[in-house]
Amino acid sequence: MAAMAVATVLSFLIDIAVGPSTLDFAGVWQAIFSPESVDLSTRVIVWEVRMPYAVMALLVGAALSLAGCEMQTIMNNAMASPFTLGVSAAASFGAALAIVLGLSLPGVDGEWMIVVNAFLFAFGATLLLQALSSLRGTGPEGLVLFGIALVFMFNAFTGIMQYLASAEALQQFIFWSLGSLTKANWENIPLLFGLFIIIAPFSMVSAWKLTALRLGEESARSFGVAVKRLRFFSLLRISLLTAGAVAFVGTIGFIGLVGPHIAKLLIGEDHRFSLPASILSGALIMSLASVISKAILSGAIVPVGIVTSLIGVPVFVALILNKRKR
Amino acid sequence: MAILQINDIHAGYPRKKVINGLTLPPLASGEVTVLTGPNAAGKSTLLRAIAGLLHAHGSVQYEGNELTTLSPRKRASYVSFMPQSVPTDINLSVMEAVVSALKASPLDAATASNEQFHHRAIAVLERIGIAHLALDPLNQLSGGQRQMASLARSVVREPHILLLDEPTSALDLRHQLKVMRLARSFAQDGRIVVMVLHDLNLAMRWADRVIVMHRGELASDGTPIEAITPAVIESVYGVRIRVERCSQGQPNLIVDGEC
Numbered sequence: 001m002a003a004m005a006v007a008t009v010l011s012f013l014i015d016i017a018v019g020p021s022t023l024d025f026a027g028v029w030q031a032i033f034s035p036e037s038v039d040l041s042t043r044v045i046v047w048e049v050r051m052p053y054a055v056m057a058l059l060v061g062a063a064l065s066l067a068g069c070e071m072q073t074i075m076n077n078a079m080a081s082p083f084t085l086g087v088s089a090a091a092s093f094g095a096a097l098a099i100v101l102g103l104s105l106p107g108v109d110g111e112w113m114i115v116v117n118a119f120l121f122a123f124g125a126t127l128l129l130q131a132l133s134s135l136r137g138t139g140p141e142g143l144v145l146f147g148i149a150l151v152f153m154f155n156a157f158t159g160i161m162q163y164l165a166s167a168e169a170l171q172q173f174i175f176w177s178l179g180s181l182t183k184a185n186w187e188n189i190p191l192l193f194g195l196f197i198i199i200a201p202f203s204m205v206s207a208w209k210l211t212a213l214r215l216g217e218e219s220a221r222s223f224g225v226a227v228k229r230l231r232f233f234s235l236l237r238i239s240l241l242t243a244g245a246v247a248f249v250g251t252i253g254f255i256g257l258v259g260p261h262i263a264k265l266l267i268g269e270d271h272r273f274s275l276p277a278s279i280l281s282g283a284l285i286m287s288l289a290s291v292i293s294k295a296i297l298s299g300a301i302v303p304v305g306i307v308t309s310l311i312g313v314p315v316f317v318a319l320i321l322n323k324r325k326r
Numbered sequence: 327m328a329i330l331q332i333n334d335i336h337a338g339y340p341r342k343k344v345i346n347g348l349t350l351p352p353l354a355s356g357e358v359t360v361l362t363g364p365n366a367a368g369k370s371t372l373l374r375a376i377a378g379l380l381h382a383h384g385s386v387q388y389e390g391n392e393l394t395t396l397s398p399r400k401r402a403s404y405v406s407f408m409p410q411s412v413p414t415d416i417n418l419s420v421m422e423a424v425v426s427a428l429k430a431s432p433l434d435a436a437t438a439s440n441e442q443f444h445h446r447a448i449a450v451l452e453r454i455g456i457a458h459l460a461l462d463p464l465n466q467l468s469g470g471q472r473q474m475a476s477l478a479r480s481v482v483r484e485p486h487i488l489l490l491d492e493p494t495s496a497l498d499l500r501h502q503l504k505v506m507r508l509a510r511s512f513a514q515d516g517r518i519v520v521m522v523l524h525d526l527n528l529a530m531r532w533a534d535r536v537i538v539m540h541r542g543e544l545a546s547d548g549t550p551i552e553a554i555t556p557a558v559i560e561s562v563y564g565v566r567i568r569v570e571r572c573s574q575g576q577p578n579l580i581v582d583g584e585c
């Protein structure tokens with residue numbers, strides 16, 4: 001876990017260093033810890049351009065991976081994640097709806113309204129998934145198929161919105177569907193950070209209960225875990241984390257799937273460790289993806305969502321094939 | 327002596343009533359009760375109902391408490407249930423799993439330190455005889471080892487009432503014996519032990535009391551020799567048997583064939 005933390009910090013620094021004008025590490029280090037000692041242009045590049053993206057990458061990766069880890073446990077399904085089961089798609093649609101219709105509540109800021117609406121749709125989708133997975137005779141594959149159906153459904157809804165939307169709103173949509181860090185700035189980073197910092201401790205408090213749930217629902221209940229309650233609050237956290245991530249960077253695929261898997265592979269399923277390890281692995285992968293997105297085409301930034309999908313698809317397929325074998 | 331009194335209990339699943347108004351004789355602490363009967367008789371359903379794992383009407387009285395009305399946490403402090411089958415793909419060590427059973431909800435001794443929890447977990451593994459497996463991941467154990475590990479999780483919280491659903495189904499001869507001895511010693515601790523068994527000879531040899539269930543109802547009960555008679559077995563299983571004393575005087579069940 002310590003190695004993972006170090007790797008994450010390194011990747012974060014690389015993320016800041018890489019870009020149209022490459023900086024050296026010493027310069028990055030200096031610009032972060034003593035901004036006065038470097039020249040103005042370096043300072044601006046580091047603090048105003050690169051840093052928000054890099055921080056946002058960490059936050060989004062951490063949030064989605066934590067959500068994925070909890071989701072895999074409460075749904076007892078190794079293929080569950082906000083993206084593969086359509087929660088991200090639902091959140092995207094909610095966010096899109098808020099933008100196009102210009103939804104607002106008195107006293108609620110526009111930016112927050114997008115988050116709130118994304119959350120409402122994400123939560124609706126998780127409740128639907130939960131209801132389905134508790135029906136008898138729905139195996140892991142059934143749930144994934146249903147999740148894929150949700151993805152298509154919400155993508156279709158979003159398509160309708162696209163069709164009806166103005167040219168300006170259309171721009172926004174492309175952003176949602178590709179997933180990109182370019183909207184990161186020092187206003188929305190604290191929002192996501194706040195959300196994450198409030199939610200993560202609640203996840204950690206439930207760590208023992210989640211571990212017990214891995215031993216089977218009946219066992220967990222006979223150990224005194226109120227499983228229904230645990231599920232409900234876990235779904236709430238998943239929806240909030242997903243909605244927060246999606247509202248600011250659009251749909252980022254597979255981090256919520258790959259992150260927890262790497263964490264569990266390295267650390268096992270004791271949730272006291274696998275939850276924080278998922279946070280770290282998600283942050284690390286997302287940060288690496290951000291580096292790659294800048295390195296693929298010189299001079300251009302490929303939307304990071306495309307990169308994570310390129311990495312995630314083979315992993316997802318391998319997982320399904322692996323499940324079949326057993 | 328503490329008594330578990332099950333009266334007029336109704337239990338089942340959303341689209342299936344399994345148990346309709348079953349009353350059992352009082353079960354006393356210090357005794358091992360074996361619950362047996364054909365497949366689908368409702369044995370697991372009954373244990374789940376007692377453990378509060380499914381919705382049940384009726385009364386389950388224990389020491390002046392109505393267990394059906396207690397909160398999950400409170401009930402878990404009295405009753406523990408070992409399921410008939412457990413998931414196989416768990417990437418936790420035997421020890422981690424036992425500790426998580428302890429920590430999943432606060433015990434009465436909530437002030438215990440981490441170290442005490444670990445001591446307690448180790449002590450249980452030693453008592454069950456699987457301390458050497460403590461660090462092995464559950465998903466790499468054999469079926470029988472997994473069953474022993476599951477037994478460890480269900481007793482580690484030191485329940486007053488221990489419900490074991492076919493705890494010997496995957497075990498070799500030696501381990502079957504081990505589990506039956508353990509069941510007796512858990513009873514000697516002052517617990518009520520109810521275990522589901524299909525092996526009637528094990529039941530004959532080790533149970534204080536046998537309850538035979540059939541189609542959600544009580545078919546017979548009493549001491550092993552009273553409850554397991556050729557007439558009962560024939561009407562419940564449709565199988566002809568004899569009960570004969572072996573040279574050392576133990577009653578033994580011999581299966582002659584279907585009716």
Ligand SMILES: Nc1ncnc2c1ncn2[C@@H]1O[C@H](COP(=O)(O)OP(=O)(O)OP(=O)(O)O)[C@@H](O)[C@H]1O
Nearest residue numbers: 339342344363364365366367368369370371372410
């Ligand atoms: N989860 C469930 N949902 C619906 N019906 C169920 C469920 N579990 C069991 N049943 C039904 O309830 C009846 C009793 O099942 P139960 O598991 O209690 O039998 P059992 O006596 O434990 O059998 P076995 O010896 O095979 O374990 C069966 O007819 C079964 O089909």
Ligand SMILES: [Mg+2]
Nearest residue numbers: 369370410491
């Ligand atoms: Mg059963």
